[in-house]
Amino acid sequence: MSFWQQFLGFNPNQVRQFPGQQPGEETHVMTSGHWILLTPLLLHTLLTAAVLIYLNGFSAIFLELSFQMRFLVNTVILALLYHYMFMRLFNHFLHVLIITNFRIIDVRASIFFKREREVIPFTNIQDFRMYQNGILPRIFKYGDLILLGSSTDIRYNFSYIPHVNRVYYTMGEIHQKVAPFRQQTSTESARASESADNPRS
Amino acid sequence: MEYLLILFLLFHLSSYLICLLAIRSTFKYLSKHQVRPKLRFLPFGFLRVRHIGLLYLICMSLLTFTSISVGIYFLM
Numbered sequence: 001m002s003f004w005q006q007f008l009g010f011n012p013n014q015v016r017q018f019p020g021q022q023p024g025e026e027t028h029v030m031t032s033g034h035w036i037l038l039t040p041l042l043l044h045t046l047l048t049a050a051v052l053i054y055l056n057g058f059s060a061i062f063l064e065l066s067f068q069m070r071f072l073v074n075t076v077i078l079a080l081l082y083h084y085m086f087m088r089l090f091n092h093f094l095h096v097l098i099i100t101n102f103r104i105i106d107v108r109a110s111i112f113f114k115r116e117r118e119v120i121p122f123t124n125i126q127d128f129r130m131y132q133n134g135i136l137p138r139i140f141k142y143g144d145l146i147l148l149g150s151s152t153d154i155r156y157n158f159s160y161i162p163h164v165n166r167v168y169y170t171m172g173e174i175h176q177k178v179a180p181f182r183q184q185t186s187t188e189s190a191r192a193s194e195s196a197d198n199p200r201s
Numbered sequence: 202m203e204y205l206l207i208l209f210l211l212f213h214l215s216s217y218l219i220c221l222l223a224i225r226s227t228f229k230y231l232s233k234h235q236v237r238p239k240l241r242f243l244p245f246g247f248l249r250v251r252h253i254g255l256l257y258l259i260c261m262s263l264l265t266f267t268s269i270s271v272g273i274y275f276l277m
C-alpha cells in the first residue's frame with residue numbers, strides 16, 4: 001500500500017460497504033443531502049470574495065496601510081475562507097443516508113467532533129411518505145421523506161433527499177418484501193402483551 | 202511587527218496542519234463507508250470528494266508556502 005493510501009485510510013481488502021453491515025445485507029441507496037443545502041456556502045464565499053476585492057481595489061483606508069500589513073490581512077482572510085468553504089463541503093458529504101434491504105441507517109458525522117448514527121429496521125416502519133412541494137424541489141428533484149413508526153408518536157423526518165421519487169419507490173419495494181416479517185413480529189408482540197395482561201390464563 | 206509576523210507564520214503552519222487533519226479524517230471516514238458522493242451541481246457534476254480534497258490540499262499548499270516564504274522574507 002502506498003503512503004497516500006495508508007494516510008487516507010484506504011483498505012483494498014474491505015468487503016463490507018459500511019461498518020456494521022450484516023451478512024446478506026445489500027445496500028440499495030447510499031446518498032448525501034441535495035446540493036441546494038450548499039447554496040448559503042456559495043453565497044458566503046461570493047460575499048467574502050467581493051469584500052476582499054473591495055478592500056484591495058476601492059477602500060481608501062485599507063490602501064493606506066503598508067504592503068506588509070495588507071499581505072498579512074489578505075492571506076489570513078483567504079486561509080479562513082478556504083477552511084470554511086472546504087470544511088462545509090466535507091461536512092455535507094459526511095451526512096449519509098443508507099437504505100439496505102433490512103434497515104435505514106442515518107449517519108450524521110462532522111469532520112472532527114460529531115459521530116452519530118441512527119438505525120431504523122424496516123420491520124419497525126409502518127408507513128412512509130414523500131413530500132416534494134414547491135418550485136425548487138420540483139425543478140431540482142429533491143424532497144422530504146417521512147417515516148412513521150409502528151406507534152403513532154414515532155416519526156422520522158429526512159429532509160433534502162436528492163431524487164426522492166426514486167428513493168421512495170425503492171423503499172416501497174423493500175417494505176413490501178419485509179411485510180410478512182413485520183406481521184409476524186406484530187402478532188408476537190400482541191401475544192406477549194396479552195400474556196402480560198392476563199398472567200393466570 | 203516582528204511578533205506579528207511570527208504569529209502570522211504560526212497561524213499559517215497550524216492552519217495547514219488542520220487542513221491535512223481534516224482531509225485525513227474525512228477520507229478515512231468515507232472510505233469506511235465506501236461512499237463516492239458527487240457534487241450533483243452543473244457544471245460541477247464530475248466533482249467528487251476526492252477532487253474537492255485535492256483542490257483543498259492544492260489551495261492550502263499554495264497559500265501556506267507563499268505566505269510563509271514571504272513572511273520569512275519580511276522578517277529578514
